[in-house]
Amino acid sequence: MATRKKTKKEDATTMAARQREIAVSEFFSKNRHLLGFDNLSKALLTTVREAVDNALDACEEAHILPEIRVTIEELNETRFKVTVEDNGPGILKAQLPKIFAKLLYGSKFHRLKQSRGQQGIGISAAVMYGQMTTGQPAEVISKISKGKPAHRLKLQIDTQRNQPKVIDDVVVDNKHWREKESGTAITVTLEATYKGGKHGVAAYLHQSALSNPHTIFIFKDPKGKVHNYPRVIDEMPKEPREIKPHPHGIELGTLMHMLEAARGKTVSGFLKETFSRVSSKTAADICKAAKIKGGATASKAGRIGAESLYNSIQATKLLAPSTDCLSPIGEEALIKGLYWLFVEAQKHEAEERKRKKSQQDLFEGGEKKEKEGEEEAPEPVVEKDGENVQMDLQLADDRTLSSDQKGYFVTAVTRSPNVYRGNPFQIEVGLFYGKGLAADDQARVFRFANRVPLQYQASACAMTKAVTSTKWKTYGLSQSRGALPIGPVVIMVHMASAWVPYTSESKEAIANYDEILKELRLAINECGRRLQKFLRRKRKEADEEKKRSYIIKYMDPIGDALQEIIGFSDTERGKTVDSLREILEESRGHMPGGRSNPSS
């Protein structure tokens, strides 16, 4: 330190000259790992995910059963082109630049209602990442109705000002878009690598199919292989409704600000119109307890008035927030989804291979593309078999589906809605146990928030914490302390909420709120108890089986012994042994002992 160089000594004036505003786009371009662009393979996944999230949200708001096509093209080893096309309602041309090329712009941030997107950052971040790494603008095509033209815009972000730039703007007039009802397609060229495994795009779509059984996903990977995820449920999910904030979730400073902004309203009117669960009577009660006149002007309440109101609101008993804003997946859909993926999927794979050639045409067939696509789109396997999934399920009274022969067990629990910090949320857990999975591996946990699969940061997530802190030994699975249980098990965890508390902007893990952890544990425990019953029955049967084979093995010695002790004739001995075998056969249905019966 003796030889340190002197630099210019700063003072308040020289320092002031360097102070300046930082555009949110500059911030995130430098901190891209916060948005899920920390490495090349994750960048690809994040781009697909943000585009698919938006597509699904748009379809559902327009009450359209979604059909999403994802295509990933390899331009070179580290450069890929991602296209996501939906059959949604389309986007007005004037809105396209801001939606796709401006961070913190959107329709979902300011409302209380379950949706996949919430921040208004994701897709523009993907566009920005593509632009920074390859210099290529994003390409967006959108059509809003049959009679209207489809527009194609090439878009860039001015990162220093967080403003969109339109590079190119043309009408698309090919047969595909002419015939298409409505929809949006976005193409981003970016630096990336394509990987398989649990963090890959295929795994993401696999899990998305599980949480979106009403959606058709068609994915063409960089090798040209087409992956089909059929629609398992032919019905839209319950449409969530926007709700107003609940008074118990409001903080003092925020209340003060809202009062100030409530120009022309009375205090009583302000309370009723701003919040949910506040009737005229409740508003009057709150005002009375706060010693404020209900007819007073809200904007004149001031700090002291606001603090009185705040305390009075906190002390007033109110109905819990409405949960209309939520749309859980539902127990039946969860069970169907798990059943489909882990029991039927192999059958489907075989059929898919047969159809492979014709499906390639969906993408390469040019003119006939869309029409044939719709006809050829893979349908749910179970319908192909001429059976209705719901019939086929034979759900037991305790919401389980199992087959001793096939060795699988599925169940699901959708909890009643609850509230954290004024935000309604609902937890669902599905559990699959099946001999098709490796028995010595740790259970796989699929995490979802508002139907979006979460693939990274498992260890930081409240969902993982809830699973590892459950005592699985009680339910018949082995488990090391603090680890996932061991067994052929998939646990699917879903949180539906009007506001999901992600631990980062990249939406990878759920923060550890106590209320959320509690609900998670209750749902997991219920699934665990049901699994326990199944495993007990399985074990009891296995024990009985063992006992019987043991008896059968000693059938001849038993005969010998009886003959010796009681003095049976050979005929009597044969009759008795046959009767014994018969009794055992009856109590069993079928009997492997037939093979090993030494007397036959």
Place this chain on the structure above:
Amino acid sequence: MATRKKTKKEDATTMAARQREIAVSEFFSKNRHLLGFDNLSKALLTTVREAVDNALDACEEAHILPEIRVTIEELNETRFKVTVEDNGPGILKAQLPKIFAKLLYGSKFHRLKQSRGQQGIGISAAVMYGQMTTGQPAEVISKISKGKPAHRLKLQIDTQRNQPKVIDDVVVDNKHWREKESGTAITVTLEATYKGGKHGVAAYLHQSALSNPHTIFIFKDPKGKVHNYPRVIDEMPKEPREIKPHPHGIELGTLMHMLEAARGKTVSGFLKETFSRVSSKTAADICKAAKIKGGATASKAGRIGAESLYNSIQATKLLAPSTDCLSPIGEEALIKGLYWLFVEAQKHEAEERKRKKSQQDLFEGGEKKEKEGEEEAPEPVVEKDGENVQMDLQLADDRTLSSDQKGYFVTAVTRSPNVYRGNPFQIEVGLFYGKGLAADDQARVFRFANRVPLQYQASACAMTKAVTSTKWKTYGLSQSRGALPIGPVVIMVHMASAWVPYTSESKEAIANYDEILKELRLAINECGRRLQKFLRRKRKEADEEKKRSYIIKYMDPIGDALQEIIGFSDTERGKTVDSLREILEESRGHMPGGRSNPSS
């Protein structure tokens, strides 16, 4: 699902009406956990930390040895008032509103140089949190030089527009501020709880003292107790210099954008002026390889020109980035700091208790406050003892400091600078081993980035990963697989960088970049090897000690045996036994055997 209610079906037009811009302040107020305000105790710590970070940065830029006073007052169980005052250069009055009440505003984001703050978010986020939870504006006092008045502003943020609002603006004319040279004080009232433990404010300041040995911290906690952290090194750290970006860290899209913006420059001039490590010759080489004329206009390079330049830059060998922008703590300061905290601190504690009364006056003495404060401010304990710390250290050649008598060992490694994604960084690790700490506990890991202690999200941090993945058994400590080592050990890890890749805006953990992990491991291993030598010596001594006490114990029987075998007289026997003892004493220095010598 059969009874689902129908909601309004949306189309592109109705959806467009709801699209709007989201202010970054709205975004973070809803996502406050991203900034470190997830719970009441963390909110308090984050507020203190952001204010202290800014104070230290300002002092160092102005070459002022920092003296930071932190006061936390409890207003009620969940409401606290935090004040942080520094002796820095002050801030121009016109800049105060934006610096303290506008997110994404600052001087540190756009430069490449080590500093504690980098985002321009932290302190304004604390102001916003205070305002939202208590409705109280923040209060800032600042004075820029002796002759100028001190101004006090009360500030709020308009969260819907991310703009500051000045509530009150007066000149402060009390003796304290009249006599003060320059400095800034910020007061935030917020909802919070005060906690001790490793996540508390006292722990934060304790660790800050370790990484900022040139700083005096004086902390008055809510109970009125004053904690003093003296200055251990009376010299400013090496002042980091701003550097230009390194060409190898630039991406294609960013390069295109920079070329476009380089109005009036030639390509060659652009390369030399924009980047570090590009001489005229290097610029010419790059242009030649890219088949572009160095004298061509940079802004006309276009996409193809930019791509050629980009490829040519990547293929050109360049000097690594300059590391002037870094200011590591240094091995000596690390060793001193650890020594002071874990060996001298107890002495100091005793002295502190004696001085307690007079130190209370620093805060309560009104008029005499500042002047006496300076005289009474605790000085480094070692200087109090009339010794120079550096002399006292007797650092061994291998950069270790140890005492077999006192049973401690300290060492530190400052690695040479390295680069990740074009950003220079430097890793330092200090290690303390001492019998004062619990031998059966896991080692404590203190993490620092640009001298700021990181107290949360240890498990998500590359630093923790580097420590737990080190094979400590090799170095003489026990360790479970993947866990921290066991022993009376403190490991201090510091990353200095022009841009620290935090895993979230709350700056709690370092992202897992390979280059960073590698440097961390190399530094940790070196400390481990040095510890191993110390422990081996300790063990060898312990073994010898054991052997000797064993011999001493049997001194009399040995004497008896010798007498019997060789036929020694009593005198001969006594002489021989004494000689034996002498030899043992010589080889040992001192000898507990003296006590247990049965023949004396």
